[in-house]
Amino acid sequence: MKKMIDTDLLVIGGGAAGLCAAAEAAGAGARVTVIESDLHAGGQLVKQTHKFFGSKDEYAGTRGFKIADILLDEINSLGDKVEIRTNTTVTGYYPEEGFFTAMKGEEEYYRIKAKKTVVATGAQERLIPFPNNDLPGVYGAGAVQTLMNVYGVVPGKKVLMVGAGNIGLIVSYQLRQAGVEIAAVVEAMPKVGGYWVHAAKIRRLGIPILLRHTIVEAFGDKVIEGAVIQELDDKFSLIGEPRTIECDVICMAVGLTPTTELFWQADARMLYCPQLCGHVPYRDETMRTSHPDIWVAGDASGIEEASAAMVEGRIAGHSAAKALGLPVREESFKEYWTRLDHLRAGEVGEKIRGGICQVLVDGWEA
Amino acid sequence: MELIQKHPILEFRHGNEVTFTFDGQEMKGFEGEPIAMALHANDVRIYRVTPEMKRPRGFFCAIGKCSSCFMVVDGVPNVRTCVTPLEPGMKVETQHGKGLVPLEAK
Numbered sequence: 001m002k003k004m005i006d007t008d009l010l011v012i013g014g015g016a017a018g019l020c021a022a023a024e025a026a027g028a029g030a031r032v033t034v035i036e037s038d039l040h041a042g043g044q045l046v047k048q049t050h051k052f053f054g055s056k057d058e059y060a061g062t063r064g065f066k067i068a069d070i071l072l073d074e075i076n077s078l079g080d081k082v083e084i085r086t087n088t089t090v091t092g093y094y095p096e097e098g099f100f101t102a103m104k105g106e107e108e109y110y111r112i113k114a115k116k117t118v119v120a121t122g123a124q125e126r127l128i129p130f131p132n133n134d135l136p137g138v139y140g141a142g143a144v145q146t147l148m149n150v151y152g153v154v155p156g157k158k159v160l161m162v163g164a165g166n167i168g169l170i171v172s173y174q175l176r177q178a179g180v181e182i183a184a185v186v187e188a189m190p191k192v193g194g195y196w197v198h199a200a201k202i203r204r205l206g207i208p209i210l211l212r213h214t215i216v217e218a219f220g221d222k223v224i225e226g227a228v229i230q231e232l233d234d235k236f237s238l239i240g241e242p243r244t245i246e247c248d249v250i251c252m253a254v255g256l257t258p259t260t261e262l263f264w265q266a267d268a269r270m271l272y273c274p275q276l277c278g279h280v281p282y283r284d285e286t287m288r289t290s291h292p293d294i295w296v297a298g299d300a301s302g303i304e305e306a307s308a309a310m311v312e313g314r315i316a317g318h319s320a321a322k323a324l325g326l327p328v329r330e331e332s333f334k335e336y337w338t339r340l341d342h343l344r345a346g347e348v349g350e351k352i353r354g355g356i357c358q359v360l361v362d363g364w365e366a
Numbered sequence: 367m368e369l370i371q372k373h374p375i376l377e378f379r380h381g382n383e384v385t386f387t388f389d390g391q392e393m394k395g396f397e398g399e400p401i402a403m404a405l406h407a408n409d410v411r412i413y414r415v416t417p418e419m420k421r422p423r424g425f426f427c428a429i430g431k432c433s434s435c436f437m438v439v440d441g442v443p444n445v446r447t448c449v450t451p452l453e454p455g456m457k458v459e460t461q462h463g464k465g466l467v468p469l470e471a472k
Contacts, residue, residue, distance in 0.1 A: 136424025
């Protein structure tokens, strides 16, 4: 195996954002290498059975896993411009030498030298503290989706869902599609965080959404056998009687945080931004970070949703291709921003807009 | 194996069924699918035992980021079983403690 590979554009992460960046740049003529740590490309899209919202440009009305196929078809139609390397993890960036290191499987290491790089590493699950939260059976919502929607494995018999944001609501519905019982959805906030339609879907199935409730502890001898939940008052203090819920899976849908190690290694300027759910790199309108050869797209730039990730990927791929000296369609850039603004409009986009204005810069000094 | 038999939207296309062992016990799984998924389908929940507190751990993130599902595979410790494809005849073992670099692997 070659120990050093060369590419025009390296895209780290083959999910919604990364695939769009790769497709966009390759469409302009760039040679692109996509590195994907999972066994297949598509990221979290492949785990989504629900139909997307937004507009036609972001495949509204199409189920998530089919959107992954559409993006891969687009990439395949570009011939051999894009190489996707799965089961490969980028393990580090060496700024002095200007290369990345990658690991295929667990042991085969090599280096990648790229003229430009889009980091679209996505996000990782958060966990909240409670006794026995480390017992087998406490699973991230993404893990539950992987089990049942990618590999067809039954995650458990009865699930307690923690969190009523979009992910908690969607995964609850998906669990029922897979034939799994849900004891309840608990949510510490006084209102459902996700879209009303998702909440309505699971309420129609008779699944209780317990607002102002939290998980106090999990219990079980070696593996999860149940959980204790309790009500919260306005100040998030426990009130009322604790209730025991029998379950063999506690599904954590308490949010995500951007995966940013490579930005730190590249010494990109970072900011802790609660609205974007963690540390994120500053970026200009083209999604370029303070490192002149590194762009960001998708959840790695702040937790949002897949539609916005896809558009950000297009913007980053477009800009990276232009920086490579390739001819790009200039109008596309404005069109992508119109789409992003549309996705972030209104009340639902308020938090995101508030976050992005803190990290968006006018431009980087040459 | 505990597999979803009927799904309103998804169709599952599994790979070849192969045999592997977990702590010496023979099990069946699908070639090319992650080891952790094959174990879960065989009702295995505990993948390792932590070095100091001796706490049982299963998997958590299933995308190779959290280290919870480290196991010993064909003598190699700390293998991320959630993103390592199953191969026929693999020897999968519960990892106790930190795991030592093997002097001889497969």
